[in-house]
Amino acid sequence: METDQLIRTLAVDNGQRSLPVGIMLALALLAATPLSTAMLLLGLGIRPDIMVAMRNPFFDLKFVVTLALAIPATVISLHLSRPEASLHGWVWLLLAPVLVLAGAIMSEMMLPQRLPMLARLVGHNSMLCMSAIPILSLPLLAAAMLGLRHGAPSRPALAGAIAGLLSAGFAATLYAAHCTDDSPLFVATWYTIAVAGVAGLGALIGARVLRY
Amino acid sequence: MNEGRKAVGSRRWGERSERWGRLMVAARAGDGAAYEQLLRELDRWLRAYYARRLPYPAAEDARQEALLAIHAKRHTYSASKPFGAWLAAIARYKWIDRLREASRNSELSLHEEIAIEGHEGAAISAAALDQLLGQLKPAQERVIRLVKLNGLSIAHASGATGQSAALVKINIHRGLKKLAALIS
Numbered sequence: 562m563e564t565d566q567l568i569r570t571l572a573v574d575n576g577q578r579s580l581p582v583g584i585m586l587a588l589a590l591l592a593a594t595p596l597s598t599a600m601l602l603l604g605l606g607i608r609p610d611i612m613v614a615m616r617n618p619f620f621d622l623k624f625v626v627t628l629a630l631a632i633p634a635t636v637i638s639l640h641l642s643r644p645e646a647s648l649h650g651w652v653w654l655l656l657a658p659v660l661v662l663a664g665a666i667m668s669e670m671m672l673p674q675r676l677p678m679l680a681r682l683v684g685h686n687s688m689l690c691m692s693a694i695p696i697l698s699l700p701l702l703a704a705a706m707l708g709l710r711h712g713a714p715s716r717p718a719l720a721g722a723i724a725g726l727l728s729a730g731f732a733a734t735l736y737a738a739h740c741t742d743d744s745p746l747f748v749a750t751w752y753t754i755a756v757a758g759v760a761g762l763g764a765l766i767g768a769r770v771l772r773y
Numbered sequence: 774m775n776e777g778r779k780a781v782g783s784r785r786w787g788e789r790s791e792r793w794g795r796l797m798v799a800a801r802a803g804d805g806a807a808y809e810q811l812l813r814e815l816d817r818w819l820r821a822y823y824a825r826r827l828p829y830p831a832a833e834d835a836r837q838e839a840l841l842a843i844h845a846k847r848h849t850y851s852a853s854k855p856f857g858a859w860l861a862a863i864a865r866y867k868w869i870d871r872l873r874e875a876s877r878n879s880e881l882s883l884h885e886e887i888a889i890e891g892h893e894g895a896a897i898s899a900a901a902l903d904q905l906l907g908q909l910k911p912a913q914e915r916v917i918r919l920v921k922l923n924g925l926s927i928a929h930a931s932g933a934t935g936q937s938a939a940l941v942k943i944n945i946h947r948g949l950k951k952l953a954a955l956i957s
Contacts, residue, residue, distance in 0.1 A: 569809070572808050577940075584848060643857050713849045713863065715866050
């Protein structure tokens with residue numbers, strides 16, 4: 562095709578416009594959240610003692626940690642959807658959940674505990690944690706990919722990995738309402754493994770789907 | 774981003790970047806003439822950019838790919854940021870894309886020779902077609918599947934993919950050209 566003809570065709574096409582990536586991502590995530598929530602409620606349910614658990618600051622902290630991952634990862638995803646963007650200067654945002662967790666572990670260490678450290682780390686159901694978070698994150702990951710496809714990331718695999726972090730972050734926020742292990746040591750170990758798995762999956766999918 | 778940095782340093786580049794940014798903002802406001810003017814100037818810049826980096830047919834292809842990407846992704850340009858950096862990033866992405874594709878295709882052609890012997894040159898199987906279509910840009914692959922394999926109309930394919938009808942036609946045309954090049 563002649564370039565001249567191509568340019569004229571594109572110019573005529575100027576009326577056709579895409580919504581900003583942020584709106585597409587928000588719409589996609591809003592559509593997927595009820596699905597992941599339904600999977601949690603129907604598949605696992607909320608822990609029965611939630612009213613009591615809410616008075617335990619370490620239960621509440623789980624939500625702070627997971628949102629401290631999900632929200633910065635969403636912000637970075639949007640940033641990376643611009644072609645000239647790089648992770649430089651933004652990656653420190655991902656320290657937020659690490660810092661919250663480190664603080665939580667330290668305060669737990671300073672308080673008297675009924676269970677020894679190893680028992681708190683191993684918890685009750687690490688296998689469920691490691692499988693439920695990735696499964697709950699699937700609708701959110703698909704939605705994040707759909708939304709971010711409107712962007713133009715220069716490094717699709719990296720953008721996909723961050724999309725994995727954001728979807729795993731929100732999925733972990735949901736799962737935390739079911740999970741009866743509240744120790745920050747448990748969260749730092751098993752949640753992290755689950756999240757890393759989803760990030761890896763996101764990188765694999767992103768490398769293919771987020772190319773433009 | 775060697776080129777980008779070197780270019781960003783020069784004053785002339787800064788002026789052009791600002792000018793192109795203004796044209797893009799005007800184009801967004803619905804000024805079709807500004808948009809066509811912008812595309813023509815970018816085309817000239819891209820021609821020089823790829824001429825220095827790729828051999829002739831690949832350079833032409835990369836230039837058209839970059840123009841299409843600029844068009845399809847123009848909503849990712851933010852008016853408060855330098856246009857030049859945005860443009861340089863897309864140009865560079867398409868350059869690397871082209872290099873990667875070139876190395877992948879050289880592997881594929883080797884692989885295909887072996888496969889053809891086994892099949893006695895029979896008709897292309899669905900799996901082989903899948904593999905070939907997988908070599909295309911996702912946008913091209915989708916519309917070719919919809920229109921050429923599933924028999925959808927251009928308008929329907931446009932609705933299904935969110936590409937405008939004109940873009941569907943361009944993508945089919947370019948995809949088929951690419952397929953022909955892959956098979957030959």
